[in-house]
Amino acid sequence: MIIIMKNNSEEKDVEKVVSRVKELGYDTHLSQGKTKTIIGIIGDLDREELIDSLAAYPEIDRLVPIQEPYKLANKSFKDSETVINIDDVVIGGKDIVIMAGPCAVESEEQIINTAKAVKRSGAKVLRGGAFKPRTSPYSFQGLHETGLKLLQKAARETGLKIVTEVMDPRDVELVGKYTDIFQIGARNMQNYFLLKEVGITDKPVLLKRGMSATYKELLMAAEYIMSSGNQKVILCERGIRTFEEYTRNTLDLVSIPVLKKSTHLPIVIDPSHATGHWDLVGSAAKGAVAMGVDGLIIEVHPEPARALSDGEQSLKFSKFDKLLSELKDISRVVGRNI
Amino acid sequence: MIIIMKNNSEEKDVEKVVSRVKELGYDTHLSQGKTKTIIGIIGDLDREELIDSLAAYPEIDRLVPIQEPYKLANKSFKDSETVINIDDVVIGGKDIVIMAGPCAVESEEQIINTAKAVKRSGAKVLRGGAFKPRTSPYSFQGLHETGLKLLQKAARETGLKIVTEVMDPRDVELVGKYTDIFQIGARNMQNYFLLKEVGITDKPVLLKRGMSATYKELLMAAEYIMSSGNQKVILCERGIRTFEEYTRNTLDLVSIPVLKKSTHLPIVIDPSHATGHWDLVGSAAKGAVAMGVDGLIIEVHPEPARALSDGEQSLKFSKFDKLLSELKDISRVVGRNI
Amino acid sequence: MIIIMKNNSEEKDVEKVVSRVKELGYDTHLSQGKTKTIIGIIGDLDREELIDSLAAYPEIDRLVPIQEPYKLANKSFKDSETVINIDDVVIGGKDIVIMAGPCAVESEEQIINTAKAVKRSGAKVLRGGAFKPRTSPYSFQGLHETGLKLLQKAARETGLKIVTEVMDPRDVELVGKYTDIFQIGARNMQNYFLLKEVGITDKPVLLKRGMSATYKELLMAAEYIMSSGNQKVILCERGIRTFEEYTRNTLDLVSIPVLKKSTHLPIVIDPSHATGHWDLVGSAAKGAVAMGVDGLIIEVHPEPARALSDGEQSLKFSKFDKLLSELKDISRVVGRNI
């Protein structure tokens, strides 16, 4: 960390700060400019506590962290890309893994038909919510354990793996009985107790970026899971909030190459929640594949106009099937498989 | 709700949508413009499910909700302002209630000295975190139950009430043993299981606005608590995320008159987290008082430069005392008391 | 336009509003709900003036525009896509047009070498700034007419067309003597006098989306140019401001399919300004091609580390050449040419 003192700071101000840093057990390195004095702190110490307390000194202009605050998720700290195996499904390898299914599990017929359809088109993982985060307490909140059982049934009939959201730390055990991958929703990206709870399981976690989170905050949320013991984190970009009202969110596709530079974890894109319109999903998915994504999570519903949740952003079976064949062509050009 | 059809929609498109609405049990009202047909839905039905499934019709341009989605929190649905009494402390009345204390409870000496100091200056409620939401898993996370016990001790010695954060639905019972007011942090504004859990207690809840939440979303979060049974919700604006990097957040003081128009719930401002700089706290607090706020929650620390959390935004005792006397003058002019 | 009255409005309130609308020369259509009265205005009247003055009635809750405010740029008002021909360069057709060159024109050697290199790799248009919008008045502001002359020389030697920025309405004539396409920068998207000035020329205008502009605002800016007489507008997405600090801006690639739905104008992406890092440009460009873009405008510099402007986001010749061959492969899969 670097401490930038206020303009024309006096020697006694500098000494005061230096002595506080030394008291905390660190060495310093002074650099005297024309108007600014800069104090480098030697050691591993971009800790929030240190920043918080040093920032309170009125003699200091500001603090500049030097190290990225995430360690286990950091590309610099691990030699190879993280590859997550769930039986024969490999996330983070050459295959681009397609996860598909309805926003919410609504009925046995709905989920089983959808599972069969998406499997046929090439999906490897079945998505579907049993616990639904809804803005309104008066909206459909999911079928809960009944939904989990239906997901399991659909998965068994098709051989698909399951990804489903868990929202309450008390439900991690229950959801873990049925799912192959835990999903942490955007609203819970900084629900630290939930992160820690999935962090002590051994199942992969699909961690969605918060609505207005930065990359660093996303990686710090991953760090919560990883520092609890679970290294199998899959990052998911699902659109961020911007001023644009036409789309539900603004999909940040450049997150793909940025995260590939910053971390060894695999990256998945959710074009359905990001755009909020079924007729934008295909284009967004194509962009993601061309840009090096490791997976896509797409909403598919047998009859979107009768969906209990997010119908507008769901694809019908036929559109999904056509999209997947187009994605295969693009994936081939960029050296990947679907 | 109003349905706006696409330009030049044909009769059969309109019929298709109308018949779906009728199938759902609602009446419609048609309005035919030159290029646009508009279908009004009669009844109480701005339900998310309905919006979701109707929005999936390609014939529809968009849906316009007419009613506000929050009911219990809505000013139109309750005749009088909500006033919350905790023994002799009244939130939402003529008094502007000052809540003050350190970001985190660190030690007995720290919390008791602070409690005494803020009491002396005119605070009615002691703030202090025992469970701290930290961006990094490697940062100080609070003293947990030890912290709660210290808060209780400080409250008993001074007669102050307590407000402290609860982050995990499993901790609501524990925290409830010690606190007078539950605080729900900005990161947990949409942690619905936590909202429901405090919603089944009978203690007041200070609900902080999420970092990039709209007023409507804040009120919908309040609705989660209220629809679970607990009507004692205190809304708290603590700054929203904007592009500005100088301040920690951008304090939205106009939220005060807007919320006063929209809801009967009391409004509190947190100038410390909002600005992130102790030397901006006073000005922000003055603005809030002039604008009609019902309370302020301010960080005070005996020695900010040694705080384990958020030292930079904490006031020393003497500065806090001076600020309160200035706030008293302003409150008098606007017909309030501190 | 639809007028939504406040809850439980009385008959006299409704009459007051209706009579004002009739006074303005429009018919109304009433729809009485349980708590809300809705007044439809019949005719073409989403005019700002009308909205402004009606919104001042305290009896009105809000106004809902029904029509898009842009007309000439609107897809509904024109049968075919706009195709812009500049001699043999066709923008908006099957070809994806590559525009490339340095951020700023610095010297004859620099611009001519770059022109030759980008031409060789497949670019059709040479970009390069002679007037540079810089945050600081103390930064290099461009070579002005000297820069325009160098651009012209480079274009003549290579057969490339030119796109260059004009910032001052007084310079439109001068810049028009040299350039083939006017560029309007993001900061000037709502510089209405400048828009009108290029609107009375007959040269194509590359209109960059403002840093925090919505699609609708971008199209309204295009409308300024088009309503002045010039229909040859090329829309350019160059990243919007978000909270993310890693990238210079957040590239909104989903703007491509959204704008393709809303307007008949061609769409170009600027991956260089959007990302601000040369090692992200390639990935962003690939995404854009996969998503249906009509052109790309890319910064290329013979020696980025010696550039006077935006070196970090510039590609070297060799990297640009490699990128173009990769883009060609993707363009083929999506049915386009580079």
Next chain:
Amino acid sequence: MIIIMKNNSEEKDVEKVVSRVKELGYDTHLSQGKTKTIIGIIGDLDREELIDSLAAYPEIDRLVPIQEPYKLANKSFKDSETVINIDDVVIGGKDIVIMAGPCAVESEEQIINTAKAVKRSGAKVLRGGAFKPRTSPYSFQGLHETGLKLLQKAARETGLKIVTEVMDPRDVELVGKYTDIFQIGARNMQNYFLLKEVGITDKPVLLKRGMSATYKELLMAAEYIMSSGNQKVILCERGIRTFEEYTRNTLDLVSIPVLKKSTHLPIVIDPSHATGHWDLVGSAAKGAVAMGVDGLIIEVHPEPARALSDGEQSLKFSKFDKLLSELKDISRVVGRNI
């Protein structure tokens, strides 16, 4: 400026960067940490060009500017607050200067009646647009010179000073014939040629903060005016764009104390454009006065429901009069006058 090298950079990388810096004529200062090498550049050199070209080195992680980029506007570079005198009107002194009037000048009767009314209530400056920046080319764009003449007439009859917007550098001379203060609108905050043009006049300039501009960008825009010769800049906060849709913009009142710390220039708040609702203007104005503002610019219209522009945010004469008397009370408590 400080250069932070990538993790574990090798000696030759460091030498390469150091030699480039020396070639540019600056000295360096090396600081070797465990994983990071930091190079301090000695001298005054946070110039954009330098940053741009150094940032292109792949060996460099990032650059940290040390100095604020604005100089003439910087509080550190001037001993006293800037006080602007226009005859007997003093902006930046003990008085809080009230500027009031309609959004647009519409007719002689309208502007003269408004001028008289606001003068009576205590305003010192008459506002009113003759050139109106409108999102739509089809909206009322102002009366142009006719409007300026009416403003002048109203000013002469009442003794008020005039503030009015100029949008086109070609109009600076014309507008300058009539106005006492030039207004630069939010959309033109980075219209550099316009800034330079008012910068070579000797009239005060009210510079509005751009819709999504940071404080630093606002001060850099002021720097454009000041470095052209005109030191009489008045900064104006008028709300920034956020996700909130209820208000037209989000008023950033904390800008007042932040700007007071950063610059010696006076600060004015525009509560009308910021909120967009007449019933929020009063509360916002009170907050601003309590927080130390130097002036307010408020929309007042004889009949808001018949205004041609921004009726919803305009106050009637009686409401304005009542507001001013309330503001006087608050101003007294904070040691100011209205």
